[in-house]
Amino acid sequence: MRPCIVDAHYDLLYDVFRLRRKGERKVVERFYLGDLRTAGVNVLICSLFVPNEYVPEMALRVALDQIGMLHCEIEESPNLFALCRNAAEVRRTVDAGRTALLLSFEGADPLGSDLVLLRPFYELGVRFLGLTWSRRNQAADGCRFQPVAEGTAGGLTPFGAALIEEAERLGMIVDVSHLNDAGFFDVVGFAKRPFIASHSNARALCDAARNLTDAQIRALASRGGVMGLNNMLNFVYPKSEEPSRPDSPPSVRIPEGAPAWEGLLEHARHVIDLVGEDHVGFGFDLCEFQKPEEERNLSVFRTYRDTVPFLKAVRSAFSRDVAEKIIQGNWMRIIETLR
Numbered sequence: 001m002r003p004c005i006v007d008a009h010y011d012l013l014y015d016v017f018r019l020r021r022k023g024e025r026k027v028v029e030r031f032y033l034g035d036l037r038t039a040g041v042n043v044l045i046c047s048l049f050v051p052n053e054y055v056p057e058m059a060l061r062v063a064l065d066q067i068g069m070l071h072c073e074i075e076e077s078p079n080l081f082a083l084c085r086n087a088a089e090v091r092r093t094v095d096a097g098r099t100a101l102l103l104s105f106e107g108a109d110p111l112g113s114d115l116v117l118l119r120p121f122y123e124l125g126v127r128f129l130g131l132t133w134s135r136r137n138q139a140a141d142g143c144r145f146q147p148v149a150e151g152t153a154g155g156l157t158p159f160g161a162a163l164i165e166e167a168e169r170l171g172m173i174v175d176v177s178h179l180n181d182a183g184f185f186d187v188v189g190f191a192k193r194p195f196i197a198s199h200s201n202a203r204a205l206c207d208a209a210r211n212l213t214d215a216q217i218r219a220l221a222s223r224g225g226v227m228g229l230n231n232m233l234n235f236v237y238p239k240s241e242e243p244s245r246p247d248s249p250p251s252v253r254i255p256e257g258a259p260a261w262e263g264l265l266e267h268a269r270h271v272i273d274l275v276g277e278d279h280v281g282f283g284f285d286l287c288e289f290q291k292p293e294e295e296r297n298l299s300v301f302r303t304y305r306d307t308v309p310f311l312k313a314v315r316s317a318f319s320r321d322v323a324e325k326i327i328q329g330n331w332m333r334i335i336e337t338l339r
Contacts, residue, residue, distance in 0.1 A: 004328045016073060067103070090102070217271060
């Protein structure tokens with residue numbers, strides 16, 4: 001297989017959904033593919049994300065629309081990218097010079113409480129199951145970005161436990177990013193196969209609920225899992241009352257004179273020091289094209305083009321073997337387990 005760069009979490013499909021509903025066509029080709037190729041990113045796990053306004057009644061329809069629109073995009077831009085379901089399809093796609101796209105739930109909301117619906121989504125190509133986004137659903141409680149008025153948070157529901165069992169039977173990978181702590185450790189108890197945290201950093205370096213504690217990182221690693229480095233600044237750097245420089249948001253503290261991506265290297269080093277080099281990769285959570293300017297300032301990278309110096313830094317900061325595991329090898333090991 002040709003060299004590749006894997007990003008385990010990209011909100012591409014919701015942008016496709018929004019733009020196509022406005023009449024745009026060839027969205028991936030026109031707005032995204034150039035930057036992806038500049039960075040060399042050619043394997044993407046694309047989330048099926050459903051915003052609050054569509055939950056619960058429209059969640060199923062919006063998720064299916066995103067998959068349907070992806071097929072329209074593939075037809076409109078032949079031989080540029082492909083929907084892949086397993087490692088063999090990823091290898092063929094990359095070797096042909098195309099971009100490989102895999103599908104993931106970012107929250108099981110489209111399923112409601114109907115376990116039978118998981119199989120049709122599997123047949124449509126969904127291979128990763130993020131149990132929650134940052135809200136409560138029928139499977140589990142998510143970890144909120146900030147406190148909200150709600151009842152006591154809990155872990156997995158009986159439906160969530162059954163969902164893990166069925167997902168693993170089908171050969172899907174469970175994703176714990178966005179789960180709360182109780183739900184995370186419920187997954188540890190219920191899951192039999194490796195599970196992942198597609199876009200979560202280390203809580204020891206940045207105390208955000210979306211990040212993993214050292215105990216969680218050890219548990220994930222003990223099951224053969226991988227976590228993806230998330231580029232959102234609030235998950236990279238600790239909070240601060242005042243910005244450290246004029247171009248940084250007031251909510252985080254970036255070391256003076258350091259590039260913003262240096263913090264991501266520190267998270268990678270922390271994970272490697274804790275559990276070794278086999279359990280960290282990229283999960284950039286890069287959904288920047290449609291964000292307003294003020295939201296773009298909350299992330300390390302605005303586009304994939306901006307990741308180029310960071311990718312060079314990864315190759316400089318680690319040995320060749322370790323860098324290649326971070327860039328592609330660890331995620332490809334997970335993809336190899338898909339059926």
